[in-house]
Amino acid sequence: MNYTASYVRNSSADFIDLLVIPNPFEDYVNSGTVIESTSTGREAYCFHGDLYYDEEDYVCEECHCYMNRHDTYHIRLRHVCMEEKLTYVMVDKHRFMCPQCGHYKMQQIPFQADGHHITNELLTQVESMLSNGFTNKQISGLTGLHQATIKDIDKARLKRLYTEDGITLKKPEKQARYLAIDEFKLHDGYQFAIHIIDLESGHVIWIQKGKKKQVVYDFIQFVGDDWMSNVEAVACDMNSDFQEAFEEKCPDIQIVYDHFHLIKNFNEKVVTEVRKDEQNRLIREGKTQAAQSLKGSRYILMSKRETLQKKDTDAHERKITQCAVPLFGVPEQRQLGENEHRYNRLLAENKLFCAIDIVKELLHDAFNASSDAEMADKMDYIMDVCNGTENSHFKWFARLILNHYEGIIAHGSIRISSGKIEGINNKIKVQRRQAYGYNDDEYFFLKILDASRRCYERTLSSPKLLH
Numbered sequence: 277m278n279y280t281a282s283y284v285r286n287s288s289a290d291f292i293d294l295l296v297i298p299n300p301f302e303d304y305v306n307s308g309t310v311i312e313s314t315s316t317g318r319e320a321y322c323f324h325g326d327l328y329y330d331e332e333d334y335v336c337e338e339c340h341c342y343m344n345r346h347d348t349y350h351i352r353l354r355h356v357c358m359e360e361k362l363t364y365v366m367v368d369k370h371r372f373m374c375p376q377c378g379h380y381k382m383q384q385i386p387f388q389a390d391g392h393h394i395t396n397e398l399l400t401q402v403e404s405m406l407s408n409g410f411t412n413k414q415i416s417g418l419t420g421l422h423q424a425t426i427k428d429i430d431k432a433r434l435k436r437l438y439t440e441d442g443i444t445l446k447k448p449e450k451q452a453r454y455l456a457i458d459e460f461k462l463h464d465g466y467q468f469a470i471h472i473i474d475l476e477s478g479h480v481i482w483i484q485k486g487k488k489k490q491v492v493y494d495f496i497q498f499v500g501d502d503w504m505s506n507v508e509a510v511a512c513d514m515n516s517d518f519q520e521a522f523e524e525k526c527p528d529i530q531i532v533y534d535h536f537h538l539i540k541n542f543n544e545k546v547v548t549e550v551r552k553d554e555q556n557r558l559i560r561e562g563k564t565q566a567a568q569s570l571k572g573s574r575y576i577l578m579s580k581r582e583t584l585q586k587k588d589t590d591a592h593e594r595k596i597t598q599c600a601v602p603l604f605g606v607p608e609q610r611q612l613g614e615n616e617h618r619y620n621r622l623l624a625e626n627k628l629f630c631a632i633d634i635v636k637e638l639l640h641d642a643f644n645a646s647s648d649a650e651m652a653d654k655m656d657y658i659m660d661v662c663n664g665t666e667n668s669h670f671k672w673f674a675r676l677i678l679n680h681y682e683g684i685i686a687h688g689s690i691r692i693s694s695g696k697i698e699g700i701n702n703k704i705k706v707q708r709r710q711a712y713g714y715n716d717d718e719y720f721f722l723k724i725l726d727a728s729r730r731c732y733e734r735t736l737s738s739p740k741l742l743h
Contacts, residue, residue, distance in 0.1 A: 305326055318360070327383070339376050343379075351393070438722060448503070452506075455511070471484075480728040513534055542673055550628050578636075638661070648685050649688070652685045655684060662677075
């Protein structure tokens with residue numbers, strides 16, 4: 277960075293006015309101050325000064341002889357900003373040489389942060405801002421530090437918090453009863469990572485790249501068999517690899533499949549596909565008007581009747597001005613019962629739509645069951661309804677339930693879901709978007725660990741950390 281020095285002179289005397297650092301550093305005396313303009317247009321206070329020398333600085337650590345000053349380095353340290361102005365501390369740092377044994381020793385600056393050309397006060401300020409949710413870009417704009425420097429400070433801070441020796445992740449602070457596991461997109465090109473959370477606290481306790489089963493094996497080895505023996509259940513999506521890995525190593529743990537993913541599969545693989553098939557059939561038969569009426573009906577077919585009734589009531593009470601799903605592709609003003617009326621008409625026109633309505637209601641009742649046996653009865657009935665339609669999409673859904681039967685009905689007695697880990701996935705997306713992506717996976721994983729342990733108040737200014 278190029279600097280142009282500009283001196284502040286007193287109007288009544290021909291000398292440089294000295295600005296003194298408000299909180300003098302240990303063993304440092306400010307002897308002169310200038311104002312410089314940086315290439316970015318910001319002004320900077322440059323405090324020139326000298327360090328005191330102790331007798332120990334001249335004593336050789338090897339032979340304890342008196343050392344000579346060998347050479348001098350001019351050091352510029354960044355300091356806490358004064359209002360909008362940057363601040364630098366300029367000091368000469370000496371290197372000593374022993375004439376007897378040839379040993380060299382560098383003089384230490386007591387207020388310099390380890391590994392950086394900044395003061396300890398600025399390091400403390402940056403770490404405080406990082407812990408309170410400021411992004412690296414925001415801190416860079418406020419302090420003038422390069423984002424690479426802030427990243428190094430943040431990474432070192434996170435390693436102190438979440439690792440034992442800078443490499444090994446700290447073990448969970450407390451015993452977990454319920455876990456949740458899921459994968460998230462790491463990079464483009466189908467690169468994924470897997471994370472495991474404590475469902476009660478929401479803390480990410482394990483995160484790793486690799487094959488799905490191997491990640492589970494590594495996690496179990498990390499926490500130990502005794503810790504895993506006290507885990508009652510694991511919530512996950514419909515991924516059989518997770519189930520097989522946990523059952524192989526910990527057969528007593530109950531796998532609970534999240535109801536959201538089951539309903540999502542029904543909506544995407546059954547409702548959507550049946551509607552498309554019906555629309556294509558009507559077009560082939562030349563019933564273009566009937567086929568046109570199915571456009572925009574996907575949301576209505578996926579929604580429960582109570583949801584449609586609420587939307588009709590809201591529209592009638594002027595809470596909304598347009599229907600969320602336009603009829604014939606044109607937004608219209610809706611009257612009371614319009615959504616429900618259209619829904620009833622769709623059911624009357626196609627028996628498969630009636631089957632969709634029945635399965636939706638049965639799924640809702642099943643996941644409100646109070647026991648495994650009650651839920652098993654309802655799931656058996658759902659499979660009978662699906663198979664009775666003789667439709668390939670409904671039969672596929674029946675097979676899906678059968679293949680994941682035990683994990684689905686476990687929800688009747690163990691009321692857990694993957695909702696909390698899906699919320700962590702949203703935090704991960706926000707974290708990646710704020711940083712415009714991460715090239716350092718280790719740093720990204722540490723940021724995820726930290727984000728799962730912080731919650732914020734909604735304020736008009738910067739995010740505030742809640743202790």
